[in-house]
Amino acid sequence: xxxxxxxxxxxxxxxxxxCPCAACATAVGDEAxxxxxxxxxxxxxxxxxxxxALAAARAGQTLTGxxxxxxxxxxxxxxxxxxxxxxxxxxxxxxxxxxxxxxxRVRAIAVDVPGTGYAVTGPEGDRLLYLxxxxxxxxxxxxxxxxxxxxxxxxxxxxxxxxxxxxxxVAATTDVVAVHIDHDVPPGAxxxxxxxxAGARAVPDGRTLVVGEYHAIPDVPRRTLVLGGARSxxxxxxxxxLESFPDVVYVATGGAxxxxxxWADRVARHRERRPGSWRTVETCDLVPxxxxxxxxxxxxxxxxxxxxxxxxxxxxxxxxxxSGGARRELHDRTDAxxxxxxxxxxxxxAVSNEVGxxxxxxxxxxxxxxxxxGRLNAAFAAECEDVLLVVAGQPxxxxxxx
Numbered sequence: 001x002x003x004x005x006x007x008x009x010x011x012x013x014x015x016x017x018x019c020p021c022a023a024c025a026t027a028v029g030d031e032a033x034x035x036x037x038x039x040x041x042x043x044x045x046x047x048x049x050x051x052x053a054l055a056a057a058r059a060g061q062t063l064t065g066x067x068x069x070x071x072x073x074x075x076x077x078x079x080x081x082x083x084x085x086x087x088x089x090x091x092x093x094x095x096x097x098x099x100x101x102x103x104x105r106v107r108a109i110a111v112d113v114p115g116t117g118y119a120v121t122g123p124e125g126d127r128l129l130y131l132x133x134x135x136x137x138x139x140x141x142x143x144x145x146x147x148x149x150x151x152x153x154x155x156x157x158x159x160x161x162x163x164x165x166x167x168x169x170v171a172a173t174t175d176v177v178a179v180h181i182d183h184d185v186p187p188g189a190x191x192x193x194x195x196x197x198a199g200a201r202a203v204p205d206g207r208t209l210v211v212g213e214y215h216a217i218p219d220v221p222r223r224t225l226v227l228g229g230a231r232s233x234x235x236x237x238x239x240x241x242l243e244s245f246p247d248v249v250y251v252a253t254g255g256a257x258x259x260x261x262x263w264a265d266r267v268a269r270h271r272e273r274r275p276g277s278w279r280t281v282e283t284c285d286l287v288p289x290x291x292x293x294x295x296x297x298x299x300x301x302x303x304x305x306x307x308x309x310x311x312x313x314x315x316x317x318x319x320x321x322x323s324g325g326a327r328r329e330l331h332d333r334t335d336a337x338x339x340x341x342x343x344x345x346x347x348x349x350a351v352s353n354e355v356g357x358x359x360x361x362x363x364x365x366x367x368x369x370x371x372x373x374g375r376l377n378a379a380f381a382a383e384c385e386d387v388l389l390v391v392a393g394q395p396x397x398x399x400x401x402x
Contacts, residue, residue, distance in 0.1 A: 001104075001122030001211040003040050003149075006055040008205055009033030010133055010182045011073075023183035030204035031187035036179040038130060038151065040120060043102035045069040045086075046130050053083045059206035068100050073115035073132035091116055111135040119147070126212035129169065133180035136160030137169075146171035148212040154178035154200045155185045158244035159275055161198060166246035166277075175215045176200035193397070197221070198244040221386035222347050227354040227377060227398075228390035235300055237388065237395050238351045245347070247295035248278045251286065253304040284308040290340040290348070302352035302380065306373050309333045315372075316365045334376050341383045352377050354389060 007013070014033040015024030027033070035049040039056060042065040049055070056063050069082075069089040082089065092098060092108035094116065099105050103123030111117045115132035122128070127145075131137070131152040136159055144167040152160055155178060164170040178200050185191050195201055199220045203209065224241060228234030242248045278298075281289070284305050289297060299305075310316055313329040320326040341348065356374055361367045381387045387398040 001041055001120070001124065001126050001128065002208055003038050003128065003151075003211060004056070004059050004061050004208045005151075005177075005179065005203060005205060006037040006039055006052060006059060006061075007034030007049050008036055008179045008181055008202065010180050011035045011049075014181060014183060014187070016183060019183065021183055023186050027183070027187045031191070032205075033181055034205055036133070039063070039066070040104065040128070041102060041122070043067050044100060044104055044106070044120065046118060046120075047072050047132075048080050048082065048089050050080050055205070059208065061208075067102055068098065068106070070106065070118060071116075072118065072130065073113075073135070092118070110138040112138045122211060124212075128211050129164075131160060136163055137167075140164070140167045140169060142167050144169040146174050148173075149175045149177065149209070151177045151179050153180040154195060154198055154244065155181060155191070158198060158240075159277075161200070161244040162246045162275065162277065165244075175209070175211075177209065178202045190395075193395075194240065197241045200244075220347070221384070223341060223344070223384040224349045224386040224388070225377070225381045225384045226349065226351050226388050226390060226395075227381075228351075229354055229357075232390045233393035233395075234351050234353075234390040236393075237390050238298055238300065238349045241349050242296050242298055242347075243275055245296055246277055248275070249289070249295055249297050250278050250280045251289060251297055251299045252280060252282045253284050253286075253299065253301060253308065254282075287336055287340040290337075290344040290346065292346070294346060296347035296349070299348065299350040302350055302376060303355075303373055305337075306334075306369070306376055310369065310372070315368065318364055321368065330372065334372075334379065337376075338379045338383060341380060350380065350384075352380070 013035055015027040034055060036047060037049045037052060038046040039061055042061060045066045048069060053063050063083055063086060066086050069087055071089045071091050094108050094110040097105060097107040105121040107119045109117035109119055111131060113135045115135055117131040117135060117137060120128040127147045129147045129150045133153050134156050136157050140163060147169055150164060150170050154161055170176060176199055178195050181202060185194060191202060226234045226238045309330055313326045314320045315326040315330045355370045361370055388395045389398055
């Protein structure tokens, strides 16, 4: 089965009309996107958009062979007219299945917003899932057979991809294609970087894809270190990298601090941001977690882990540090952590502070912490496939991945 993406943007398109934002201003060329519509084998049209016939012509296709036109969501974009000669658009009730004379079978999939998803099986048995904008599947049970291709709103609803993965509907070999792309993610390199971290990709309008054909699935890095200064957005970036995966374990190394209202507010904001399916573990004992098999780990953060390690070693005390005992104990613990990161089989995203670029610490203990955190960050980064520095909310790759 071949599908042609006549458009890959939101119902209003990208750039949005009359929107002055930076993302819309830079959405030009291949990053400009018409409203999403899919043409399958020239016979089935999923969603009708303004200028569908012209979009098909630009892609080297024609709509004259369309035998069925299905809508996935209430239309709230520019006015749409049905091109002459095409069948009237329809919606299929959830759970119902259509058999088309072209040999395609279409089953309606319930979603959690007004609209309908569609599972399309081609004449050769290849399987495609298409979800409407801002939608996730509803009532999807585990043990689902993986689709060959999933086309959905990855940037707007990363949790939809997580649900599909949890049910088995998206597997390692599923080609995940992002559509309904809006201006909430800067177009170009940043969009493609975020999608690659989720194991997905985006293609320009007019591209024809073969469902079930081998495609190099974006290689999700197994170990990632996210560095940044205070309020840089490093934790948000780390969370974003795992929000399309189910059953993430959030490892909070800060623990609880009685009577500290500011810390309690920070913790509350982090929890509100995280998907409800994530589990939180408050611990600084990271080596056993890294040694276990299990779902992805998000460790936030290494600076607080180091604080605990220095507490345990008595490394804040100048005398103990000078005698060498505290230094050896601390370095043994950091060496064990780095070795565990090297050996782990789990997906890991860790957060740490980038220090040493600002005020020179006034105390010897402060300078010691700065130096030891710099050493820890360097050693941890050496074991990671992906390393990022977040500055003013902008992630900068420090280890380019080919």
